[in-house]
Amino acid sequence: MLIGAHVSTAGGLAQAHERGVERGCDAIQVFNQSPRQWRPTRWKPDDVAEFLELMKGEAIKSVTIHAVYLINPATKDREMRRKSADSLIHALRMGDEIRADGVVLHPGSTVGEPHDEALPRVGEMLRHALSESDSCRLLLEDTAGAGNTLGRSFEELRELIDLAGGDKRIGVCLDSCHMLASGFDIRSADKLAGVVDDCAKVVGMRRLRCLHLNDSQTPLGSNRDRHAPPGDGELGPRGCAAFLSEPRFEKLPVLFEGPGVEGKAPAKADIDKMRKLRANGMRARKRRGG
Numbered sequence: 001m002l003i004g005a006h007v008s009t010a011g012g013l014a015q016a017h018e019r020g021v022e023r024g025c026d027a028i029q030v031f032n033q034s035p036r037q038w039r040p041t042r043w044k045p046d047d048v049a050e051f052l053e054l055m056k057g058e059a060i061k062s063v064t065i066h067a068v069y070l071i072n073p074a075t076k077d078r079e080m081r082r083k084s085a086d087s088l089i090h091a092l093r094m095g096d097e098i099r100a101d102g103v104v105l106h107p108g109s110t111v112g113e114p115h116d117e118a119l120p121r122v123g124e125m126l127r128h129a130l131s132e133s134d135s136c137r138l139l140l141e142d143t144a145g146a147g148n149t150l151g152r153s154f155e156e157l158r159e160l161i162d163l164a165g166g167d168k169r170i171g172v173c174l175d176s177c178h179m180l181a182s183g184f185d186i187r188s189a190d191k192l193a194g195v196v197d198d199c200a201k202v203v204g205m206r207r208l209r210c211l212h213l214n215d216s217q218t219p220l221g222s223n224r225d226r227h228a229p230p231g232d233g234e235l236g237p238r239g240c241a242a243f244l245s246e247p248r249f250e251k252l253p254v255l256f257e258g259p260g261v262e263g264k265a266p267a268k269a270d271i272d273k274m275r276k277l278r279a280n281g282m283r284a285r286k287r288r289g290g
């Protein structure tokens with residue numbers, strides 16, 4: 001398991017790498033630009049080169065990009081579609097450039113439009129974005145299920161993958177907070193195992209490429225996306241320990257997105273906590289003989 005966190009790129013990619021190292025991360029996630037603005041930013045070639053050089057080192061083994069929050073591949077609005085597509089393509093090209101393990105994308109919102117029309121629009125945009133970029137994976141993140149957001153069940157994620165042509169580059173990122181909020185009870189190792197079984201059946205384990213470990217301030221099925229530091233929310237120490245020690249998650253990057261115990265950005269204390277929770281989870285599994 002590659003334990004890590006979302007880190008700021010203020011000052012550039014090399015700085016982001018350093019933040020990851022300082023916090024004891026094996027993996028990092030970054031925004032390719034300000035997540036609440038359309039204005040695309042480009043990393044400078046020498047910054048990218050320095051970052052790729054740093055990535056040859058031992059410390060950070062995986063980098064993931066999180067796409068802009070404003071992107072809505074389900075929208076009908078032409079202007080919004082153009083902006084969303086441009087932004088997604090830009091993120092995937094940046095992913096190609098820095099050899100990211102994937103670009104994480106929220107599948108969008110129907111904004112009240114009929115479901116059966118909104119889903120194909122997502123598929124079409126994903127297909128287009130993949131055709132305009134090289135090889136970086138596109139990872140659909142499950143959502144907390146608020147309002148009209150898409151991606152709240154494995155079935156829906158599967159449908160989106162199929163509508164996008166089932167391309168090998170399309171994968172899934174599961175967020176523990178969103179899962180709990182959208183009604184998946186993953187608060188113990190056994191319950192989580194059942195949910196992962198369903199994921200394997202419906203989505204397929206080879207599509208699962210990235211995990212977000214966030215605890216949840218709001219309870220099971222609340223459909224609200226309010227992150228808590230690992231172990232401090234409704235998942236609690238037991239739920240987080242189970243998530244961090246699930247055998248089928250072993251090869252994946254697991255990223256904490258914050259807010260952490262020291263404020264907005266994840267801190268070293270949060271990463272240390274994740275490692276401790278993982279160790280507890282492993283010990284509990286051993287005791288149970290599994």
Ligand SMILES: [Zn+2]
Pocket residue numbers: 141175212257
């Ligand atoms: Zn997330």
Ligand SMILES: [Zn+2]
Pocket residue numbers: 175177178225226227
């Ligand atoms: Zn979230």
